[in-house]
Amino acid sequence: MNLSPSEAVSRKHCIFIVDDHPLVREGLTNLINRQSDVIACGEAKDSAEAIAGIAKERPDVAIIDISLTNESGLELIKHLAKQFPQVALIVLSMHDEALYAERALRAGARGYVMKHETSKSVLSSIRRVLGGEIYVSERIVNRMALRLTSSGRAAARSPVERLSDRELEIFQLLGQGRTPSEIAGDLNLSLKTVQAYCARAKEKFGVTSLTELLRAAIRWDDARRVK
Numbered sequence: 001m002n003l004s005p006s007e008a009v010s011r012k013h014c015i016f017i018v019d020d021h022p023l024v025r026e027g028l029t030n031l032i033n034r035q036s037d038v039i040a041c042g043e044a045k046d047s048a049e050a051i052a053g054i055a056k057e058r059p060d061v062a063i064i065d066i067s068l069t070n071e072s073g074l075e076l077i078k079h080l081a082k083q084f085p086q087v088a089l090i091v092l093s094m095h096d097e098a099l100y101a102e103r104a105l106r107a108g109a110r111g112y113v114m115k116h117e118t119s120k121s122v123l124s125s126i127r128r129v130l131g132g133e134i135y136v137s138e139r140i141v142n143r144m145a146l147r148l149t150s151s152g153r154a155a156a157r158s159p160v161e162r163l164s165d166r167e168l169e170i171f172q173l174l175g176q177g178r179t180p181s182e183i184a185g186d187l188n189l190s191l192k193t194v195q196a197y198c199a200r201a202k203e204k205f206g207v208t209s210l211t212e213l214l215r216a217a218i219r220w221d222d223a224r225r226v227k
Contacts, residue, residue: 013130014041016059018050018076019092020069024115028063028092031119038126045069047076054084061088061126064109066100070186074100074107074165081108088129092122101140103165111135159205160220167201170194174214175221 015038017028022045029040042057044050046068054062062080066073077089090111091104101112110129113121114137125135163171173183180198184191202213 012037012039013061013126014039014057014059015126016041016050016054016057016062016087017043018045018062018068018073019043019065020045020067021065024065028122031122032126035123038123047071047079050076051079051083054080054087058084059087061090061129063090063092063122063126066091066093066095066104072165072169072187074103074169077104077107077109090125090129090135097137097140098143099160099168101136102143103168105134105136107165112137112140159216162204163201164197167197167204170197171201171213171217172221174198175217175219177218180210 015032017025017040019025025043029043032038032040041059042053044053064073064077080087080089089109090113091109092113092115093100094115097112097114104112111125111134113125128135170183173186178186180194181191184194198210198213202208205213205216207213207216
């Protein structure tokens with residue numbers, strides 16, 4: 001028996017895309033729609049559109065960039081994981097998985113894929129989480145396993161690794177040349193709140209001034225871009 005177009009679509013798993021770059025959304029949509037088992041059912045460029053779109057479409061999987069313009073993708077993942085627990089969340093990011101993959105999983109993501117990986121990896125991550133599994137690289141699996149051992153627990157984490165998600169976000173923006181006042185506006189936070197996060201970050205870096213924290217942030221951002 002032949003299926004009608006609507007019936008055929010209904011048998012496919014629905015994938016929602018959240019990224020602030022139109023070309024990325026278009027590329028992912030084309031990749032997904034060429035498959036026989038999945039279909040792109042919606043897209044969004046920011047958190048507000050993502051929440052509204054996912055509430056409407058009720059996708060099986062949402063692919064999310066954690067570097068949305070002036071927003072925290074990690075905070076969005078936390079919100080979506082709580083509001084839509086039935087939606088499997090996958091992070092697709094340019095950021096180093098060594099620093100962000102575990103944070104994303106703790107926030108509620110089921111997978112983490114670097115943007116420089118192949119389209120095959122993206123499709124594999126979708127199918128893996130649809131099967132109820134977690135998708136991360138072997139490097140991250142080994143890293144997480146090491147932390148379960150006594151030697152892994154004893155290993156000192158770097159100051160950057162000890163930052164909370166919000167502290168890291170602010171630290172990264174400092175490294176990009178944003179002032180605390182500008183960061184407060186970008187993230188819709190009060191200046192006092194941003195200053196409090198900076199104070200906690202200074203403690204973790206063992207510095208006493210914002211200037212020293214700023215220098216550390218710039219050095220870290222420069223080193224990250226060289227990789």
